[in-house]
Amino acid sequence: MMAMMSKPGGSAATIEQDPRWARVLARDTAADGLFWYSVATTGVYCRPSCPSRLANPKNVRLHGTTAAAEAAGFRPCRRCNPNGLSIAAGNAVLVARACRLIDEAEEPLSLAALAQSVELSESYFHRLFKAATGVTPKAYAAARRAARVREELKRSDTVTQAIYDAGFNSNGRFYATSGGMLGMTPSRYRAGGAQEELRFAIGQCSLGAILVASSARGVAAILIGDDPDALARDLQDRFPNADLIGADASFEALVAQVVGFVEAPHIGLDLPLDVRGTAFQQRVWQALRDIPPGTTVTYTGLAARIGAPKAVRAVAGACAANALAVAIPCHRVIRHDGALSGYRWGVERKRDLLAREARQI
Numbered sequence: 001m002m003a004m005m006s007k008p009g010g011s012a013a014t015i016e017q018d019p020r021w022a023r024v025l026a027r028d029t030a031a032d033g034l035f036w037y038s039v040a041t042t043g044v045y046c047r048p049s050c051p052s053r054l055a056n057p058k059n060v061r062l063h064g065t066t067a068a069a070e071a072a073g074f075r076p077c078r079r080c081n082p083n084g085l086s087i088a089a090g091n092a093v094l095v096a097r098a099c100r101l102i103d104e105a106e107e108p109l110s111l112a113a114l115a116q117s118v119e120l121s122e123s124y125f126h127r128l129f130k131a132a133t134g135v136t137p138k139a140y141a142a143a144r145r146a147a148r149v150r151e152e153l154k155r156s157d158t159v160t161q162a163i164y165d166a167g168f169n170s171n172g173r174f175y176a177t178s179g180g181m182l183g184m185t186p187s188r189y190r191a192g193g194a195q196e197e198l199r200f201a202i203g204q205c206s207l208g209a210i211l212v213a214s215s216a217r218g219v220a221a222i223l224i225g226d227d228p229d230a231l232a233r234d235l236q237d238r239f240p241n242a243d244l245i246g247a248d249a250s251f252e253a254l255v256a257q258v259v260g261f262v263e264a265p266h267i268g269l270d271l272p273l274d275v276r277g278t279a280f281q282q283r284v285w286q287a288l289r290d291i292p293p294g295t296t297v298t299y300t301g302l303a304a305r306i307g308a309p310k311a312v313r314a315v316a317g318a319c320a321a322n323a324l325a326v327a328i329p330c331h332r333v334i335r336h337d338g339a340l341s342g343y344r345w346g347v348e349r350k351r352d353l354l355a356r357e358a359r360q361i
Contacts, residue, residue, distance in 0.1 A: 015057040024048045024060075036063045036082050038074040045069035050080035094118040095132040095307055098125070102141045111137060132307030135286055143279035196242040200235060201252050202228045205259045207349045211235060212255045213244075218272030221323045222258060224345040238323060262326055265293050265357050269327055277321065280311075284318035291332045293357040298336045320344055326353065 015021050023031040031048035038045035039055040045063065046052065063069040066076070066083045076083045085093065098114050114137055115125035129137050198220060200213035205224075211231040213221040221238060223231045236244060254271070261269040275285060283306045290305075291297055297305070303315045319330040319342070331343055331350045343350035 015060050015062070018062060020048070020062055021057065021060070025054065027051065036066060036069050037061065038063060038069050038072065043074060044077040045074040045082055046077040047080045047082040050077055050082070052077065052079050091128055092132060092307055094120065094125075095129055098129060098137065099133070099140065102137070103144055108141055108145075133283055135283055139286075140279070140283075143282050196239070197245055198235070198239055198242045199245050199251050200232075201246065201255045202231060203252070203255045203259055205262045207262060207345075207352060210255070210259060210262065212258050213239075214251070214254065215274045217274040219254075219258075219324065219327065220274040220276070222325045222327055223323070224325050224349060258326075262353075263356075265326070265353075271327075273324060273327060275324065275328070277318070280308075280314060281318040281321060283308075284315055285322060285328045288319070288322075288328050288330055288332065291329060293329075293332075294354075296332050296334045296354065299333055299342075300336055302333055316342060329353075 020031070020035050020037075024037055027049045029049040034048075036045050036047060037055075038061045040059040040061070041055070045066070061072065063072070069082075070076075081090070098118055101114060101117055102109060111122050111126060114129075115122040118125060120128065126137065129140070133140055135143070196215065198213045198215055200211060200221075202209055202211045204210065207224050208226050209224070209228045209231055211221065211223040211228070211234075212219060213223075213235055221235055223234055225231050225234075232244075257271065258269065261267060275282065277285065284302065287302055287305045299312050299316050299319075300309070302319075303309050303312045306315070308315070319333055322328050322330045322344075325331075325345055331353045333342070334340055335342070340347050340350050340354075
């Protein structure tokens with residue numbers, strides 16, 4: 001392939017008129033791999049997203065390949081590594097390595113040990129891990145351990161055996177965290193959630209009928225639809241072994257609070273949530289809760305936010321599995337072309353929610 005480059009000695013005006021220079025100014029990561037630029041005063045060439053101080057355009061040349069830049073006498077920048085992994089890709093590799101260490105560890109790893117394993121400072125590693133996965137290293141480890149516990153409870157003969165097979169070295173340590181992991185006692189979980197009680201009530205809001213259900217830990221479901229009976233059946237399908245209890249007047253006050261949040265999202269929803277899902281779903285749902293009201297993100301963008309850019313379909317599946325409408329705002333995710341499809345409670349409701357959030361910014 002013939003290398004594209006600006007002519008040697010080209011004027012600053014020539015460079016500034018080239019649309020590629022605008023991408024350098026923006027440090028556009030999407031331009032990485034499409035072209036490179038070199039700086040005469042430093043003798044190095046960089047990728048467009050290089051975080052180094054921007055060069056004077058009169059000293060810049062643009063190249064179509066790294067080979068062309070090196071043939072012109074420039075060496076690769078040590079900061080952005082233009083002939084290797086980008087900073088973002090390198091960070092993703094480090095986070096993936098840390099995730100594998102967490103997954104394979106028999107005992108919880110300290111933040112210091114994880115940071116040391118990837119040769120980063122604790123504070124920088126913590127920020128990097130959360131930016132890539134949407135959760136802290138500690139929360140990720142807890143979610144992975146919870147997943148192992150759930151798997152072992154399904155196949156182990158006793159709860160005690162499941163506890164030790166999942167990597168806990170004492171019953172006491174496990175029972176201290178089992179409620180947060182399972183949403184119920186281990187014995188109830190092994191029985192498929194039998195005897196768990198969910199209080200629920202159905203009200204009305206501008207979007208139609210709304211069902212709110214709560215366990216002892218917090219709000220476990222917020223469902224929206226046209227038919228109240230269909231919502232009750234949906235709740236039963238989601239929690240097939242739970243005892244569903246029609247709530248009293250005090251619980252209906254909680255429903256009113258949720259309805260108020262639907263009508264005016266800017267007031268926030270200050271209620272404890274009983275969020276149940278796999279480690280991956282938890283990452284997606286946490287990333288959803290980090291999207292500010294009045295803004296949207298694509299499924300591809302959401303996948304990138306959790307450090308899994310190739311898992312777009314899985315991200316869409318996690319959004320579809322969300323049982324907490326509006327509290328976990330999956331309505332803020334749109335297709336790459338701006339279309340609003342993919343909302344389990346209806347596209348019109350999605351459009352309405354986004355419109356009212358935009359009005360209240």
